[in-house]
Amino acid sequence: MAKVTLTVNGRSVSGECEDRTLLVHFIREKLGLTGTHVGCDTSQCGACVVHMDGKSVKSCSILAVQASGSKITTIEGLAANGELHPVQASFKEHHGLQCGFCTPGMVMASVDMINRHGGKLDEKTVRSELEGNICRCTGYHNIVKAVLAANAEMNAAKQAAE
C-alpha cells in the first residue's frame, strides 16, 4: 500500500491505496470525485483528463503515487463561486455536449488548450488539439464552436484586464 498526498481543487487530501492504483481511480474511488470518467483502457479517449500542476494530463496514464505532492484540478474544481468557467458556459451555450460522459475531459483539455495558445486558435488547431479526446455524440461540430467561442471570450477578458 502507498500513501498519497495531493492538493485537489484547493483542498489538501491524503489516502492509502494499492501501489498499482491509477490517479483516476484514486480520484473517483478514494475522493469520491466521480466527474472524472474512464472511457477506455488504452489512454485514447481523454474522458479522464484533469489538470496536474496546471497542465492537462490523462489521469489513467499516471499512478496515484506518481502524482503525490502535486496540485490537481478536476472538473468539480473548475467553476468558481458557483459561476461556470467560460469554457463550461460556452459548452452549454453552443450545445457542445449530449450524454455528458466525455464532457469533463473535453472541458479540461479545452481549458488547457486555450491557456497554451494564448488566444491564437483556429478551427484546424482546435480539431488537431482535440485528437486525444473522443466524443461519440456530437460529431465535434459544436465542441469546436464552443472552444473557439470560449477562446474569444477569455482572450477578450484578458485584454480588457491588461
Added chain:
Amino acid sequence: MGVEGIGARVARKEDKRFLTGKGRYTDDMVTPGMKYAYFVRSPHAHAKIKGIDASAALSMPGVIGVLDGKQLLADGIGNLICGWMIHSKDGSPMKMGAWRPLAADTVRYVGDAVAIVVADSLGEARDAAEAVAVDYEELPAVVEAVDALKAGAPQIHPEAPDNQIFDWELGDAAATDKAIAEAAHVTEIELHNNRLSPNAMEPRATLGIYDAAEDHYTCYTTSQNPHVARLVMSAFYNVAPENKLRVIAPDVGGGFGSKIYIYPEEIVCLWASKKTGVPVKWTADRTEAFLTDAHGRDHVSKVKMAFDAQNRITALKVDTIANLGAYMSLFSSCVPTYLYATLLSGQYAIPAIHANVRTVYTNTVPVDAYRGAGRPEATYLLERTVETAARELGVSPAELRRINFVRTFPHQTPVIMNYDAGDYEASLNAAMQQADWDGFPSRKAEAAARGMKRGIGMSCYIEACGLAPSQAVGALGAGVGLWESAEVRVNAVGTIEVLTGSHSHGQGHETTFAQLVADRLGVPIDSVSIVHGDTDKVQMGMGTYGSRSGAVGMSAVVKALDKVEAKAKKIAAHLMEADESDIVIENGEVKVAGTDKSLPWFQVALASYTAHNLPAGMEPGLKETAFYDPANFTFPAGCYICEVEVDPETGKTEIVQFVAADDFGNIINPMIVEGQVHGGIAQGIGQALLEGVHYDESGQLLTASFMDYTMPRADDLPSFQLSHQNTPCPNNPLGVKGCGEAGAIGSPPALINAITDAIGNNRLTMPATPLKVWEAAQATA
C-alpha cells in the same frame, strides 16, 4: 412559440450537472457493503467447457465468491431470448439457440462469459479471475456469415442446422423477376455493409443489490429502456417478479442501440448479489465493451435494379446474408428484416420489390441494432445502386432520383410501408444549392491542377421511425407493444413533474419535454421537471430507440396534458362561475375568454388539492396518466451531399464539405436536432471511412481497443452544413418525425459515392481506408 416553447432554441437544463462533474452514471453509484465483479471470459471463439476449477481463485485475498454457469442453471435462471419472432418463407419459426447468461457447456465467441468473481476490490477480482482455471476443448470456428452457410462449416447451435437462423422474404418475387427480364437496363452490384462497434463513451455497467429482508432486487444499469429490462428479466430470465425488481438507469453515457438489450451481466450480478449476500458492481473496460457489446450491420448483399427506357425504376431485387453473431440478441431478428427490407423502396416509386434475407450464426459477438438499425443498410444499398445506375445510364445522379421520386402521399410501397408525408425534391434542391453543386466542375478542375482528385456524391434517404404501432408490429412478430406512457403530475403549488417511459442518454429530454409543457401551459421550463429512468417512479415505458422519444414519448405527454387541461378547465370554470368552454390556459393563467376574469395556474392546482370547492363529484388532485400508441410509423427523409478530395499519392480522403438537408417534421428544439444530426453524420462518416470490426479466421477480435478500431476524432471531420425542409407528420399530435438516426443513415453512401466519383472506380468497400482507396484509384489509373 414563446422563448421556451416548441421551436425555441433553449439551452439544456441538464447541462450544468454534466459540465460540473455532477452527472450520476452507473459506475458512480456506491452502496454500503458494495463489492466488485470481474467476469471470466472465453479466450476461444468456440470450445467445449470440460471443467472449471475455482479453488485457487477462492483462496486469494479479498475474494468473496466465484460463481459459474452450472450454479446459475441450477438456480433456475433462464436463457437470454430474442423478442421478435421471424418465420422463414417455408413457414418454420426462426431457430433460436440457447444463450446462457454464463456458458455452462459450450462457449461460442471470444468474450462469452463463463464465471463471475466477486471480491473486495476490482484489482482483487481481476487477479482472481486470472486464477480461475477453465479447461477448454477447442472447436473449429467460423466468423463470416457467407462461410458459416457453406457445407462443412463448424456447427454453432444444435437448434440451427447449417447455422441458418431463418430464410425470410418480403415482396413479390415473380413480379420482380418479370420486370427485370423485361427491363431496358439492369444495374447489378454486390455490397458489403461493414460490421461496427457502437462504442458509447460510457462503458456498460451494472450494480446488483439484493435485499434479503425484503426479498427485493435493485438493478442500476446503463440502459436505454429500464422498464423493458425489468420486464424481460422478470418474464423470461426468472431473476425476480416485477414487483420485486427495481431497475434504475440513471445518467447514461450514450447508447446508439447498444444499451437497448439486456446482457448477461445484469442478470448475473443480481443473482450473484443474492448468492454472495453483497451488492455487486461490474463495469466493463473498453476491451470488454468491444468483445461483448452487440455489434451492428454486417450484411453482404447482391442487388439488381431494373429500369425502363425512360430511366424509371421498375423493380428491385435484393439477396442479403446477415451475420447475427453467436447468439440471437433481444431485437436482432427484426433489424435485417422489418427495419431493413421495408425501407428498400427508399424515396422512389418502385412497382416491384423482392428481398430475400438469410440470417446466420457465427462465432462472433451478437449483432443487433446500432444507430439506424437496418435502415442504414437499406439506404446504403439503394443509394449506391442508384448512383451506379446513373453512371451506367449516363444520367446525372440528381436527375435519375428526380425521375423516380414519390410525389404523392400517402404512398403505399410494395414492402409494407405507407409513407404519410414528404417533399423529397425540396431537400434535394436545398442540398444541391447549399453545396453549390453546379460549381463542382470548376472546383474539380482547380483540385486537379493541384494534383488532387475531387469527387461529389449524394444520398437521398428515408427511414421509418416512431416505433411503432403495436398492433402492426405484433402482426409482424414483435413480442412487445411499442407504445409509450407518460404521467403529468401538477403539484399543489403549480409546478409540474412529467414522468416518462422514454429515456434520455444524451438526447436532452429534460429540456425538450419541459418545452412542450411550457408551450401548452405558458409556465417557465424551470417549473417543469422530467422524471425518467426508474421503474419505481415511472409507471411503465418502452424506452428510447428508433428515434421514438419525440414521436411516441412526447405524444404520450400530450395526451396526459390534454387530460390535465380538461380537468383544470372544469375546476376553473367552477371557481369563476363561467362556462367550461370559455376557459383558456395561456401564459401561466387560466382565463375566461372575453372577460378580465382569470386565475393564476397555481391557484387552480391548489384548488384541486385543497378540494374545498370542486365541481360536484370531482375527485381531488391534478395528475393524469396516458398511454400513446402510434397510428403509423413516421418517415423522416432528406438529401445529403458530400464533397471530397482524394490524394492519389496516398489514398487519403479529405471531406471538404458535407451538406445535410433533412425533413424531420415539426421541430421542438432546433439546437438539439442539429446536435443529433451532427453526431449521426459523424458515425456515418466513421462507418464509411474509418470503422470496421475485424475478427481473424480463428475468431479472435483484432479490433478490441481504441488503438485498433478507428473512432472518428475531431481532426477526421469537417464542420457540417445543415438545413431543414419540414413537412409535418400527419399521424401524431406534434407533427414530429424523429431525428436521432438520420445522420448515420444518410451519410455513408454520400461519402462513398463521392470517393468513387473522385477516383473513377465504383469498386470500393467500407471503410474506405487510404489503402483501399489508393488501390481502387490505381486500378483505374
